[in-house]
Amino acid sequence: MDDYYEPWTYDYENLTAAPLGDDVPTAPPRSLVDGRPTAVTGGPNWDDDLGGGPAHLAGDPVLRKVSDDVRLEYENAFMFYLPRICEHCLNPSCVAACPSGAIYKRIEDGIVLVDQDRCRGWRMCVSGCPYKKIYFNHRTGKAEKCTFCYPRIEAGEPTVCSETCVGRLRYLGVILYDPDLVGEAASVEDDRDLYRAQLGCFLDPDDPDVAAAAEASGVPHDWITAARRSPVHALINRYRVALPLHPEYRTMPMVWYIPPLSPIVDALAGTGNDGEDAGNLFGAIDSLRIPVSYLAELFTAGDPEPVRDSLRRLAAMRAHMRRANLGEPEDPGIARSVGMDTAEMQRMYRLLALAKYEERYVIPTAYSAASGTGGDGCGCSLDTPGGPGMMPDGSSADAFHAPPKPPPQAAEPVHAAGPGGDDPPGRPRRVNLLNWNGHGRPDGLFPPRPQEET
Template sequence: MKIRSQVGMVLNLDKCIGCHTCSVTCKNVWTSREGVEYAWFNNVETKPGQGFPTDWENQEKYKGGWIRKINGKLQPRMGNRAMLLGKIFANPHLPGIDDYYEPFDFDYQNLHTAPEGSKSQPIARPRSLITGERMAKIEKGPNWEDDLGGEFDKLAKDKNFDNIQKAMYSQFENTFMMYLPRLCEHCLNPACVATCPSGAIYKREEDGIVLIDQDKCRGWRMCITGCPYKKIYFNWKSGKSEKCIFCYPRIEAGQPTVCSETCVGRIRYLGVLLYDADAIERAASTENEKDLYQRQLEVFLDPNDPKVIEQAIKDGIPLSVIEAAQQSPVYKMAMEWKLALPLHPEYRTLPMVWYVPPLSPIQSAADAGELGSNGILPNVESLRIPVQYLANLLTAGDTKPVLRALKRMLAMRHYKRAETVDGKVDTRALEEVGLTEAQAQEMYRYLAIANYEDRFVVPSSHRELAREAFPEKNGCGFTFGDGCHGSDTKFNLFNSRRIDAIDVTSKTEPHP
């Protein structure tokens, strides 16, 4: 057993209001630069829908993630090394700019410089941020399907409608929607790392964050295809790939990510998870896709187990990280309460950004008396958001974990409503779903109140363990792969920095 630690995230979809604050703040901090105008490290999608980029969940088209071969070994869906090499100069599975959107701005200056007395009112026309030319029509945007925008024929192409009679959901009275914030999953078994020909992508040992070495990246873009979540973007200005860095400068300082810090609905939770690195391959190679969720749970370790603590210390895990893991809200939601679920575990990447399925539309329908009652709790199998849809999204089609999570949240609400409204203690619902009163009270504190110190338990990094820290003190800080001096670095034929020649023809006056 080799113990490692990772900073994971849980998003409570039950509270997401679709305000896009996380997307805007992330955009302002990390991708408001030339070359990545179209890139959104964090975006909020409305489900059902094809998402961003279009149809990103269709791995038959994009070939992302892993597949299990007949011999039980894993292989990138793109193919083996020879197949990757054959596609290195012409990748047919790469999303184009039209699958994202052509970034644009508007000629606002025209509103100020238009001549007086003009017979027509000046307007601000859209202009492409790639070509600089005016656009006749805006064809797409990063949140083009926001709030069920568009006709149902396009929304119905959502891969999560598999095994569901989706025709009935085209009727207005049967429509449903939910918000799905997405970012890099910082997987335990990242396919992007395996498909990078340059070896530029790596996973940090101390916190599990997956990063791209901008000095090693050569812009082959195989990682874009390899990532099944399509959260790696190509910077056409620098010729490098970029992705969500999980705000690692903030994580190292013990602070939450920008998207978590600015979340209006308090839906994001950050915490440390201890896991067995030796169990990753066995878990990802599970034959039945529906068992992948349970196998990933078995990879995580109990931070309160004395044997785990002893082994973690031997493996170099600092005590502050172990203590943070013991207080981790991510561990509570994923392991203790079984509320949080992974996004598309069938990709076999073992993602580390998990989601609590939404309950709000369910509870409102139950309160209205529109649902049949199953004892104390309403019959969650016949709710507005299809359970099978949530299962296709979060548990590879297995409805049992989704039903358990929904029932437990309903039971917690039933218990707290009886306590605050009726002034009595009613534990019947809790007993039905296997929860104690102490667990229900703690769930209420974490899910409903969601105090800052409960949501974010992030230990600061131990830089005293780094080697040769003194030479790094005056070194270059965070860059985008173009040196310490700016973003206008020129590249030579071999994609390395060009050393400008010294002009020896100019004469200089001798120094007196």
């Protein structure tokens, strides 16, 4: 708990039950382990954004490597958020670390899940995940992690974090890869080769041989067409602007990031240069406020070239679009200087700046190898009789495609809630909204109506 924090809640009841007095009542923290008052000193992803100041910066292994480039001076400070979820790695160390075989990577879509029934609470996965994306539930005694909202994904819906992201930063799509290449790619000697090694595992869905081999091995046709339209495939493989997070962990992470182009236009303008000119922008990339060397430690195990290439493409797109917006003649040299043509640059701009919902999330519905199609042939590997994807009445938990049916009983797709689960005794059972098909009033979802209370 010292390493991974003690879970806590707040004594909210004190806000309403405190005796009348001069002081405003507070909701003091209480340990979720033993209920006693506690002092909150750390939590999941505490200081992820290095908001803790120099005391914490000293412990940052990335900063230690690039201390010459990042000076801890107020006027040189920078900050950016790096929202992190489970990477649903191709080579997940949490799976390898679990002595109970409770963690598994689904063969149909690559989502990494913890089987709550098999988990014995060893917690090897907690220390085994270098991204710190497994959390231990002290009440249930089970490990928990991001489920990639799998019931939504099976129904062709994006994850909740993607759909609700105000900045529209998240993209979801299919990547075809060759699993036989993963072990070798994860074992390359030099950390700096890992980014390119992982790229080498990905397959081109537009290649007819790849498509034929995929179909022959049972990948549904609509998954292959979705892979062709995948925004993630485009950002990683076609435009090469997205990069993996900490590839040196060798888990082959699958949530990739576009490095930030920190504000350089004003900085350039301040020196009397045209801050939007492509040549000036390219030249300024090595003097960005967020140093390339720092970004390289985050995304390419210290190799600055892929980061520089990504930033140059973003800068070129900016210069290209500026000319278009000002009605100036197109300069194909800008796109050419970063290995693209103007049509490609326009498409990348569209994807990054204008893409609508259906272009940002290209998700085929549940994998159905038996039917050879997705779509209405939805099938979920967890929907086997008695499986965690089943409702108590034996029907599938896929609420989105299921025909209208009576309101479901409160049910969890994993057996976390209920007796022995994490519902406090005396409180109504939680209702899993993902299992609610929008019809009726499942028990516990709404406060009782006055006539129901009597």
